[in-house]
Amino acid sequence: MASAPPAYIAQPPLEGKARALGTLALSAATFMIVLDTSIANVSLPAIAGDLSVSPNQGTWVITSFAVANAIAVPLTGWLSQRFGQVRMFITSLILFVIASWLCGLAPNMTTLIIFRALQGFVAGPIIPLSQTLLLSSYPRILAGTAMAMWSMTTLVAPVMGPLLGGWITDNISWPWIFFINIPVGIATVFAVLALYRKRESQVHKVPIDSMGLALLVLWIGSLQIMLDIGKEHDWFQSPIVVTLGVVAAVGLAFFVIWEFTDKHPVVDLHLFLRRNFWAGTLATSIGYGLFFGNVVLLPLWLQQFMGYTATDAGFVMAPVGLLAIVLAPIVGKNIGKVDPRYFATFAFIVFALVLWMRSRFNTQADLFTIMVPTIVQGVAMAFFFIPLVGITLSGIPPQRLPAASGLSNFVRITAGAFGTSIFTTLWESRAAMHHAQLSEYINRGNGAANAAIAGFNSAGLSSEQALFQINRLIDQQAFMLAADDLFYVSAGLFLLMIPLVWITRPQSAAAAGGSEAAAGAH
DSSP states (O other), X not given: OOOOOOOOOOOOOOOHHHHHHHHHHHHHHHHHHHHHHHTTGGGHHHHHHHTTOOHXXXXXXXXXXXXXXXXXXXXXXXXXXXXXXXXXXXXXXXHHHHHHHHHHHOOSHHHHHHHHHHHHHHHTTHHHHHHHHHHHHSOGGGHHHHHHHHHHHHHHHHHHHHHHHHHHHHHSOTTHHHHTHHHHHHHHHHHHHHHHTTOOOOOOOOOOOHHHHHHHHHHHHHHHHHHHHTTTTTGGGSHHHHHHHHHHHXXXXXXXXXXXXXXXXXXXXXXXXXXXXXXXXXXXXXXXXHHHHHHHHHHXXXXXXXXXXXXXXXXXXXXXXXXXXXXXXXXXXXTTTSOHHHHHHHHHXXXXXXXXXXXXXOTTOOHHHHHHHHHHHHXXXXXXXXXXXXXXXXXXXXXXXXXXXXXXXXXXXXHHHHHHHHHHXXXXXXXXXXXXXXXXTOSTTOHHHHHHHHHHHHTTOOHHHHHHHHHHXXXXXXXXXXXHHHHHHHHHHXXXXXXXXXXXXXXXXXXXXXXXXXXXXX
């Protein structure tokens, strides 16, 4: 029989150099994990070639990490309650370093997929617990500053991942995208041990919810695999995809019922009964899904249809972090003085503006035209994560923060996976529609089409070769128009999400400084 949970004892905040070092160590851990979600993307061709598999099989290097990570993230609350926040964080870091080393040594694709799944699973608790430990290191009044420091790593890492991964693959070898985690991880372990080993949270021997865990693995695994193979198998025209979808839906339904009725749930779904939590999590997740879908779409369009190399596309995306890094500390310092809903609303408006600007792109767009919205997007990112994290976790008692942070991060990560799959699928379907419409103009009665064919013929191309070249131009236009469609719709969705933010009733920093009982009753 489980013992009663101990009374919560708040740790005093760190001060001076200890707080600065703690912030650096926890941010480095977060940076490392977020980096690993994207660093392998540009290295897939090299990995697939070296290990003698097809590029499609190579995508499992990403999927195996994502599936295992998605399963582990919502377990954070239960694991930290059972083993302690600091102990769980350090154990996860050590296991992550070992898993990264094994990934770099993998002799074949099967082994690499197994080690990547291990790496994703042990990484699960690191991001939510880094958030929790960081908040405990600062006074309540400086919680916004703490989140600003933490958010900067989550803003920069997704941009650095493809750049760093591409450079390492081109100039060293792909195993080093995993080996670079080793020195960073070891240094972080020692720093966290030195600062936090005497700040362990109370341990409560909660029994394991084996049925809840099994259902979690079942529905998340089915959903993530469905998303990964859906496009390749023509989505719901395939019995495999339909079966995975049914298993995911039924598994989710049983999971929700079980977790709401179990005495010691592995995932605390009761958090969704809090208005701030569900509305904040939904706004963050939809926004992140739209953001991530567009982040994937833009470099694909640039590389496949605008003649950009992977490195060039990476450099076009890189400036997104510039204004975010500059503005994030300012947002953090003022989050206690200004209603965070105003900041989040401003972020959604700027995101909408950025995506509207991108919806005006054409095939003649130069580098400056493409980079301007990317630079402006940094403003939106600075005002997006920090206020919404504050709103989502507002009023949650400290002892429930790991569970809340883990659950909200899980929903956000899943939304990012949805965004990637939905955007790439819609992009191709919209491009097919535009291609069909544009092709109707290529006929003997169209003067422009005849002039183009005559021009190609005069350059020495046969009629078939001329038509092939025209088809390539139509392809370029079709995919550009499809990208513009998605940018435009995304802009509208960001504006439609603004009312969702105003459903919440976030606590002010001053109110948060009250009693824990008041926080729990909010």
